[in-house]
Amino acid sequence: MLYNAYELQRTMMSGAAAWASVGAELLTNPALPVGYMGLGPVMASALDVFAHATAPRGKPDFGIEAVVVGDEEYPVTESIVRHRPFANLLRFEHAGLPADAPRLLIVAPMSGHYATLLRGTVARMLESSVVYITDWADAKLVPASEGRFDLDDYIDYLIDFLEFIGPDTHVLAVxxxxxxxxxxxxxxxxxxxxxxxVTLTMMGGPIDTREAPTSVNDVAMNQPLSWFEHNVVTSVPLTYPGAGRQVYPGFLQLAGFMAMNLGSHMMSHYGMFKHMVEGDGESAAATKAFYDEYRAVCDMTADFYLQTVEHVFQKHSLPKGEFVHRGEVIDLGAIRDTALLAVEGERDDISGIGQTRAALHLAPNLPAAKKKYYLAESVGHYGIFNGSKWRNRIAPVLEDWMRTHATLKRATNA
Structure with missing residues (x-):
């Protein structure tokens, strides 16, 4: 009933959004004088904000057409190089990359948003690397006949993608x-x-959520697993290819994230409204672009979601040495030559300081020279992988780490 109720509400709001959009266009039509006087601009701006906030959204495109390296601009080629039921492996490259450019697999979150949330991450790393990214599928669009997808499958997908790309690949997990x-x-x-x-970089990751718990961690800890199963897991409606599949809907994840910082989101929309009234279309467009991406959500399978809640946030299975893959306990001591870089944001309100850094202490057989920690000052969760601080401060650290350890590995293998 939960999903069906949402679909009914979404249909109604879509109609309202369409009418609001029509009203905004009429009030801003140069042929109508009402748009130039009195409350005309105010009403048009209010209708436009409402239409944007309630309009339905599908999967965004990456839309990375070109990158600038030095003084040259190079067209970017995007292609699907491997297809699996629950994910495509995408590759981005351009003619300006040298023949020995490093290959980087970016592992996008399966957490309610599409991989395009990492558009800025891909674009920046594409300046120096051939970039691959896991483009996870919306679970409601995967037919039930394709079977289940859980944490074991997620790990298997990553191994499969790395084997497809080949040796000497770097990994960035966001x-x-x-x-x-x-x-x-x-x-x-x-x-x-x-x-x-060759290297594994983890940014803002919940390796050990016992370190500096955040409100996200508290939500997962304050309820038994059965509560999540009975209250936030639902069946995909008959109108989708994945009809009958048990999922954690993306709209619930979005609602949770919006509620965490409701005041900030309300002020952002009020700011967008003021920019539109003042005729500052550029500032309003920037806010719209952010929310176009932020509100584009997808479902994840119930198996994967519940196992993540249980083992990552409630039982802390990985840092306790109890995490199991295909019936076998995972031995982090087996990491002996994959260089680890842990990146955290000082103002991260989703993964607290220390949660990602814990990964460095959990690999006892990895030499200290192959471990590095970087704390990005004045950076929140989103800013770790997008924005100017990511481009100018964090990405260079990652590139240097990849370059250093790729060289060391070649020297060792020589």
Missing amino acids: CQPSVPAYAAAAVMGKTRNPCRP
């Missing part, structure tokens, strides 16, 4: 996938898989 990416590195390290990552 937020939630830090845990399965870390686990995958250990699994591949134990078997001495030649395609195990």
Whole structure:
């Protein structure tokens, strides 16, 4: 009933958004004088904000058409190089990259948003690397006949993608996938898989949520797992290809994130309204672009979601040495040569300071020279992987880490 009620509400709001958009266009039509006087601009701006806030959204495009390297601009090629039921592996490259450019697999979160949330991450790293990214599917669009998808499958997908890309690949895990990416590195390290990552960078990841718990961690800890199963897991309606699949809907995840900082989101929309009244279209467009991405949400399978809540946030299975993959306990001591970089934001309100850094202490057989911690001052969760501080301060640290350890590995193998 939960999903069906949401679909009914979404349909009604879509109609209201369409009418509001029509009203805003009429009030801003140069042929109508009402748009130039009195409350005309105010009413038009209010209708436009309402239409934008309530309009339905699908999966965004990456839309990275070109990158600038030095003084040259190069067109970017985006392609699907591997297809799996629950994810596509995308590759981004351009003609300005040298033949020996590093290959970087960016592991996008499966946490209610699409991989395009990392558009800025891809664009920046594409300046120096061939970039691959996990483009996770919206679970409601995956037919139930494709079977389940859980944490074991997530780890298997990462291993499969790394084997497809080949040896000497670097991995960047942003937020939630830090845990399965870390686990995958250990699994591949134990078997001495030649395609195990050269470096693994974890940014804002919940490796050990007992360190500096945030409100997100508190929500997961304050309720038993059965509460999540009975209150936030629902079936996909018949109108979607994944009809009948049990999912954690993206709209609930979005509602939770919006509620965490409701005041800030309200002020952002009020600011957008004022910019539009004042005729500052550029500032209003920037706010719209952010929320176009932020409100574009997708569902994740109930199996994956519940296992993440249980093992990452409630039982802390990985830092306790109790995390299991395909029936076998994961040995983090098997990570012996994958260089680890942990990046945290000083103002991160989702993954507190110390949660990602814990990964460095959990790899006892990895030399200290292959471990690095970087705290980004005055940076929140989103700013770790997007924005000017990511581009100018954090990305260079990552590039230097990749370059240093790629060189060391070549020297060792020589």
